[in-house]
Amino acid sequence: MTGRTPGDTPEGAPERAPERSDTRLLAPALLFIALVVAAVASLGTPLITSVATTFHVSLDSAQWTLTVALLSGAVATPVLGRLGAGPHRRATILTTLAIVVVGSALTVLPLPFAGLLIGRAAQGVGLGLTALMMGVARDHLPEERGTATIALISVVSIIGAGVGYPLTALLAEIGGVRAAYGFGLFVTAVAFLTAWRSIPAAPEGRSAHVNVPGALVLAGGLFLVLFLAGQRNLWSRHLTVAVILAAAAVLLLCVWTASELRSKTPLVDVRAVRHPAVASANIAMFVGGIGMYLLLTLITRYAQTPHSAGYGFGLTTFVAGLVLVPFSVLGFVAGKLAPRVRTLIDAPALLAGSAVIVGGGFLLFATARSNLAELLVAMGVLGFGVGSFSAAMPSVILAVTPKSETSSAMSFNYVVRSVGYSLGSATGGLVLATGTHTGHLFPDDHAYTTAALVGIAAMTVTALTATALARRRPPGTDPTAATTGAPSQGRSSR
Structure with missing residues (x-):
């Protein structure tokens, strides 16, 4: 059983031979990239107290170093998923990792707290790469190995937090918050180089168009949902405002669903x-x-x-x-x-x-x-x-x-x-x-x-x-x- 589908290049085509010979290194590369983006996005968890003391902000403000990464990841994920379904998947992966590397650099540079938040938001964009790693595995790995690789990609995208947590906490205790974020810069740079060397081009015949208005409406709805989930004080002290925002989130998501059903190129x-x-x-x-x-x-x-x-x-x-x-x-x-x-x-x-x-x-x-x-x-x-x-x-x-x-x-x-x-x-x-x-x-x-x-x-x-x-x-x-x-x-x- 070959697992070949109509979108694959016909058997014997010369351009597919190099990809087949490199598949033994492709699976580890995909797992490493998925692990890195998950670990880096979770760096905010053990560093909240250190960020509060280093930047002289409240713990609630420092909590945003985690929240903003989750928000940007949730917004970027469906957009990257649609781009990854098209012919420019390799370029999408490399560009996204480049954004993560730049964001990691911002977290290390001696910038004010706003600069750190921008860097963390850029790091969170990498969370959208997990689904693209699965797409690559499904297209370019043999059936049995592809199944195992997709399963492990899903797993490491979750346990990445447990991998990065102890090390970054130790680095923060030894060298401060900048040293901990420096670890994130190092591993994201390695992930970018790994993707540059390992990620193959998408099979021919793919097409993908991003419904930009739909993406903006979805981004607004998701932002409100995740924002409200993380703002317990808003619900206890300003219930009316919280209810209005929740209603707005539901409305935006309903509008998005209706537009997606009518769109010829849905997100x-x-x-x-x-x-x-x-x-x-x-x-x-x-x-x-x-x-x-x-x-x-x-x-x-x-x-x-x-x-x-x-x-x-x-x-x-x-x-x-x-x-x-x-x-x-x-x-x-x-x-x-x-x-x-x-x-x-x-x-x-x-x-x-x-x-x-x-x-x-x-x-x-x-x-x-x-x-x-x-x-x-x-x-x-x-x-x-x-x-x-x-x-x-x-x-x-x-x-x-x-x-x-x-x-x-x-x-x-x-x-x-x-x-x-x-x-x-x-x-x-x-x-x-x-x-x-x-x-x-x-x-x-x-x-x-x-x-x-x-x-x-x-x-x-x-x-x-x-x-x-x-x-x-x-x-x-x-x-x-x-x-x-x-x-x-x-x-x-x-």
């Missing part, structure tokens, strides 16, 4: 998104993303809470970063195992099982967090569940997606994931704030248990959604459809 193929498999996968990603990021937030915050609060371990930023190591290691292990498990069970069933595993992590955290070892176990369980969930997600979506639409389809899924993660972080903050008594800096210990129960509910919904999707799939589904682009057996009747 995202909304009709394809409405396919039962894709819609269910995105719902699972949204709700599951809320739960996954909620637990990650709870564990790291609990570990850094000082003993004076009556609980917690008072870990430094660097040591707290080490708590993420089990998350990253077991997440990567799960990503490696997922393709083998896929030979035994369908991707939706793997999604459901992964959601149950994450729910188990919540249960562990809710019932056993009296010592650091228990937190490490819960973080490891979370990592394994997130890793297998992330590895299974592309298979569900790409099984009903043509090769030429890989980047666009996955970019929409990553926008959904970004919104889910932002809401997960906001949910954790809201529940913990509710459990904080007036005049106290830290919430009561039982507030963490309440937040964990919320997470269990979210993962239950995710597991039920994935289970329903698994039951809808007809028997004999082709497990290789995720890389060949062929529709699964029996889907044509839908």
Whole structure:
């Protein structure tokens, strides 16, 4: 089985031979680039306190070094996904990485705080490259290797935060915030050189047009959604303003959806998104993303809470970063195992099982967090569940997606994931704030248990959604459809 599709160059064409001979280096290059952009975008997390003290700004202002990267990433992802579906995918990847490198340089230069925010926004644009890496893998790697590579790209795009967190925290403690951001400049420069040497041109016959007005409307809607998710004080102190902004966000997204349905060159193929498999996968990603990021937030915050609060371990930023190591290691292990498990069970069933595993992590955290070892176990369980969930997600979506639409389809899924993660972080903050008594800096210990129960509910919904999707799939589904682009057996009747 060759996995050849009509968009591929005919067998024996001389221009494809060099790409075939270099595929052994292409997969590591794609994984490295996806890991770098994810790690660099997450640099704001361990450096918020250092940024506040270095630039003499409030912690709320320093929080924007993380928020602005997530915002720019969410806005850039669908645009890059559409550009990546066209003939200029290589140029799009290189240009985007160049923007990330320039942004990384701005974070290192002795500029005021506004310059740092601009640099962080430029770094966040790189988050849109993950879907393009999947498109390259699907077009240029053999079937079996392409499946495994796409799964791992999805995994490393999540565990990248756990990779960069401890190292940047250590650099910040030793050399200050500029040294930590200097690490980001170094790895992004290496990623650019890697892409320059490794990324092949897109197959011939592709075309892609960006619906600029639609992109602007979507950007406005996403900005308001993510902004409102991160502004808890706005909801508590200016509820009327928050409600008006939320209504504006809903209106913009509705206008965008209507324009996409009418457009001959949509930014995202909304009709394809409405396919039962894709819609269910995105719902699972949204709700599951809320739960996954909620637990990650709870564990790291609990570990850094000082003993004076009556609980917690008072870990430094660097040591707290080490708590993420089990998350990253077991997440990567799960990503490696997922393709083998896929030979035994369908991707939706793997999604459901992964959601149950994450729910188990919540249960562990809710019932056993009296010592650091228990937190490490819960973080490891979370990592394994997130890793297998992330590895299974592309298979569900790409099984009903043509090769030429890989980047666009996955970019929409990553926008959904970004919104889910932002809401997960906001949910954790809201529940913990509710459990904080007036005049106290830290919430009561039982507030963490309440937040964990919320997470269990979210993962239950995710597991039920994935289970329903698994039951809808007809028997004999082709497990290789995720890389060949062929529709699964029996889907044509839908």
